[in-house]
Amino acid sequence: MEKIMRLTNAPAWHGFKRYAAVTLPLVLLAACSTTETIPPGIVKPATPVTPPPAAVVVPPQQAELKSLIALQDRLYDVAAPLLVNNALLCRNNARNLLGFTAKTKYSFTAEFIAAASSLGLTDQLQITGVLAGSGAAKVGLQRGDLLVAIQDKPVPVGADAERQTALMLGPLVNGRNNIKVTVARNGGNQTMNVPLTRACAFGIELGNTDNVISYADGRRVLVSAGMMKFTQNDDELALVIAKEMAHNSLTHASRQRNTATMTGVIDNLIRLRPDTTSLSGAAGVKPYPQQLDGAADKLSLYMVARAGYKVDNAAAFWQRLATQYPATVLNGYTAIHPATDYRISAIQQAVADIQAKQASGAVIQP
Structure with missing residues (x-):
């Protein structure tokens, strides 16, 4: 969705009605009412039938x-x-x-x-x-x-x-x-x-694609609609956002000489009608080396913990993502982050360190 005053890049940051609970007693009341007796020779007028309201059609x-x-x-x-x-x-x-x-x-x-x-x-x-x-x-x-x-x-x-x-x-x-x-x-x-x-002055962008992916270009974070649907709760979505924030903080796009490519991918995906032909492969995005990816995983977990989200199931989440969308899915997350075993090891170590600091009341930072 196109927008100018996004979450952080610009100086500005940038009821469920319980119908069943209401209608059920009315139905029971009608079922328990007594039957009216009509005297012989009297024709009871027909009860007017109120047509149901027309369905509201949302454009x-x-x-x-x-x-x-x-x-x-x-x-x-x-x-x-x-x-x-x-x-x-x-x-x-x-x-x-x-x-x-x-x-x-x-x-x-x-x-x-x-x-x-x-x-x-x-x-x-x-x-x-x-x-x-x-x-x-x-x-x-x-x-x-x-x-x-x-x-x-x-x-x-x-x-x-x-x-x-x-x-x-x-x-x-x-x-x-x-x-x-x-x-x-x-x-x-x-x-x-x-x-x-x-x-943190990172733009937070929604990618209009069902591909399960996220990107960072040094100043923005993009999470696709497909990735949002894959995450099962806010803690998991926080892991994805923080991972891209960590890549930006560690200047990984520039170190990979991949900034222009990432920027082009994000510019395309924030459009309401992205060019889907560029999504048929890896879109020119280079996979992260395991050392860079592991460093981003570690920093992101500290970010997640400092924000009040849970880190306990981080390894399980990333393992589930890698299993359902392996590196062979060229336009999927694992294709850009292929070192799953190395990452899981780094994640488990970071989680243990964070939990120890939480237990001792120490400051949560690397």
Whole structure:
């Protein structure tokens, strides 16, 4: 899904109704009612039959957009603690961030503008996500707030609002502790001084493919829709995100001379309609040597633990992934990370070290 104010690259970070429980008593009540006796010669008027309500037809593009947004929201939610709690481990990639994402109806390709409008987006930037643990969350910024002003300057509106606002925010985050943000909520304006949050400044991207894969190009992390569906819980998804964050922190793409290739792959996969012909093989991505991969596994597990996720089942998760998608699947994860045995050994050692530090109350860092 195309977007400009992504999770961290830009200065901004960027009910289930229980119908069965309600209707079941009504059904039982009707079944227990007494039978009415009609006197002879009296014809009872026919009871009007109310036709069932027409099924609500959701336009295909709206359904597709909602599905993509749901995946992206989950990806952002799981990534948030990893980004906020690991500035220390991100080396030269930590930055001051406001801590929210914002979008307009133009944040998506032209074919989805109508669908975005039906979901409540307009030409005014609207907060669509707040980074848990960030300054934005602490002062009470909420999803649905409309951005009115930043440091008393009006926030741009229209098709280019995201880019213009990002350019406005860029110079403001350096040398400040907080940013004044005015939002419209419930018919009135509210102004808040939002503390800047030191966090890992990696863009977090959703890859629009069912291939079970993830990538890192030095500044971004991409996790495919297929990988998200493969993970069984947030702890497993955190392992995948953190692994790519670790590759970025350790500058593995540049050390592999693979940055341009990774960037091209990510640029393709974030499109709503990726070029699938490039996914038929390895897309030119070089497999990681076992030493680099093992180092990224170790660092990623510390990131996962510092973010509050579980590391206990890390080895089992990566082994399951390698078994179901072996290196022979050229567009799968293991083809780029083939040293499974070496990685599992490194993972088990790192998990044991982390658990020992957790048990002793020591600082969780390599």
